[in-house]
Amino acid sequence: MNTEQKVLRIHEKDNAIVALCNLKKGTEITFEGKQYHFQSDIDAKHKFVSEDLSEGDAVYMYGVLVGRAKQNISKGELIHTHNLVHDTEKYGVKNEEKQIVWNTPDVSKFKDKTFLGYHRADGKVGTENNWLVIPLVFCQNRNVEVLKDALIEKLGYGKKQHLSLDVDSLINSYKEGESSDTILEKNILKDGEDFNKNPLFPNVDGIKFLTHDGGCGGATSDSVTLCNLLAGYINNPNVAGATVLSLGCQHAQSAILQEALAKMSPDIKKPVYVLEQQQIKSEKELLAQAVKKTFVGIIEANKIERKPATLDKLIVGLECGGSDGFSGISANPTLGYVSDLVVAMGGTTVLSEFPELNGVEQELINRCTSKEKANKFSSIMSAYNEKADALGAGFYANPSPGNIKDGLITDAIKSAGAAKKGGNSPVEDVLDYTEQVEKPGLNLLCTPGNDVESTTGLAGSGCNVILFTTGLGTPTGNPITPTVKVSSNTSLYKKMPDIIDFNSGEIIEGKATIQEMGEALLDHVIEVASGKQTKARLLKQDDFIPWKRGMSL
Known part of the structure; x- marks a missing residue:
């Protein structure tokens, strides 16, 4: 590796130089007409200065101010937390509007290329076709997990793994009185089955069960933000529809979610099923309704197939x-x-x-x-x-x-x-x-x-x-x-x-x-x-x- 490949100055204004490989103490190099004799090891990815600096002097990288010297630093010396402190330039918005000049890259290699995506009614295109099961409040997390246990393996989305861990062999070793050292040496890694789409719903990439610790008990603003976030997930072009579980009395009200979704997509065509536990006679009935509505929603989602889309549909x-x-x-x-x-x-x-x-x-x-x-x-x-x-x-x-x-x-x-x-x-x-x-x-x-x-x-x-x-x-x-x-x-x-x-x-x-x-x-x-x-x-x-x-x- 020649000198030019060992170090890099990213911007002409920079006085911080990047080591692209390990530079050992005592190494001498010539770079951009300057000689450097390193008094300490400089590991790859770290930086050294290209000139003598006094305490308070500015250090530049990528052409911008990135810190100031906490002490005198000699040319070729490593910069680290002991001798560099964070600092940045002040910023502000100028009063006048100005024309932005941008040299666009050559896109001729991609002008005829497309991707196969899921076209939505609003004109957006998904790269996946997922169904969501989401709680509005943390106390619905357990019910979400119950739905996950009931649906995901039966529909083929969760059973097949690329890796399995053979815990049974550890249990047998323990029962047979094997020592801890012997157990630690056992190979319990096993190759699992490859992931394949479930043939029952080949056009549905997954059922996604989300859980979180919000929706109530904190700032009301956080619950409103959570509703906006969940509405954004439903609105995402990669989502076909959603089953939403609500308790009923939490800060993150279903009305806030629905209002946010209506604002994002006034003419939304996606099915969204909201079930409120306090309005249903039992938890078992809540779960039964959620399973049936989710299953029907997936049937509808499966009717959409991947079709060519132009690259301007990428987000x-x-x-x-x-x-x-x-x-x-x-x-x-x-x-x-x-x-x-x-x-x-x-x-x-x-x-x-x-x-x-x-x-x-x-x-x-x-x-x-x-x-x-x-x-x-x-x-x-x-x-x-x-x-x-x-x-x-x-x-x-x-x-x-x-x-x-x-x-x-x-x-x-x-x-x-x-x-x-x-x-x-x-x-x-x-x-x-x-x-x-x-x-x-x-x-x-x-x-x-x-x-x-x-x-x-x-x-x-x-x-x-x-x-x-x-x-x-x-x-x-x-x-x-x-x-x-x-x-x-x-x-x-x-x-x-x-x-x-x-x-x-x-x-x-x-x-x-x-x-x-x-x-x-x-x-x-x-x-x-x-x-x-x-x-x-x-x-x-x-x-x-x-x-x-x-x-x-």
Whole structure:
């Protein structure tokens, strides 16, 4: 590996240089005409400075301010939490409107391509056809689980697994008096059966049973938000209809759900069955009615078949989790190129996780197509950060221990890399949590940085595919929206092949360009949108966590 492949300056303004491989203490390199003699080990993904810095001097990466020196730092010295503190530029909305110039990517390779999706009455197209069973309040969770036990195996959606654990062999070993050491050495992994669609309902991808801990006992605003989120799930093009269980006396009233759904889709044609336990003579009768209505709903859902759809019907969520120092160099820019391709073809992409846009606010403000949208983004960001700061966890506290260990030292470094998922297209709309995607083009959606809370929000706002980058490996998925995992490095792809769908690590190795990876990933997305199973689907990773923005009372 030559010097140019060992280190990387991402932007000409940067004085933080990225190590692409492990650089041992005593190593000498020449890069961009400068000589560096490393006085300590610098692991791959971590950064060193290209010049001597004094305490308080600015550190730049991706062309933006990402921190300040806490002490004097010598040229070639590793930057880490001991000598770097988070800092970002101030941001604001300018009074004048301006014309946004965007160089659209070449989409000629995709102009005739389509995906096989489920066409809905409102003109949207689903990449899956799912039936939902959802509670309005946590005390219905047990009934949801009873319905799951009654339906999912009988209809063929839950019995077949890719993996089984042979607990019976452990029980037999214990009964036969085998030692704990012997038991620990036993191989209890068994290959399960491959997942196949149930032949009774071949056009229904799944019955999704959601549970949560909300709906009552907390802030009323959280219950209203929950109703909006659940309405968004029903409204999602990947959903054919829903069975909704309500107790009756909770804050999250069925009327709030129905009002939210009517606002999102005034002429909704999807069947939605709401059963209120306090209006039914017994719990057994509630469950019996729920089973029958769900079964009838699935019969109707099965009448819809996959048909060709143009790529402008894609609504792609852009997410990152378990990020590392390569995420902002390989995987996130790859998603950014996919985003630009989809937008250029008239489709929609959604960039989430507002805490991870801290430090790049001005760039996104400058890309907003209207002053109104720019002001909305600025207002949401400021209010969110102020609330987090009041709780002792401002955006500066965003990097996790895993992020820091793998080179994301400040939130600004993490954010500058995370924002690359949004590509370069104009920002057409800014959405608060649970607001629905309505405008084609790049949308910004306010969600927290928590991976599952964020993907839950993306699906709730209408995404029919989610692209999820990771540098450390994040085993998660979404109940209604297929989630494609993209690794930032090849070693992770090889280490976690059951988790990762697509590898962008070849960019780090110099084997592929961002454009090549982006085009390959979009081809993969088209396959997934047409029914190819993601790794998260095969592992039945149906994670659902609503975001609570209020408090418990």
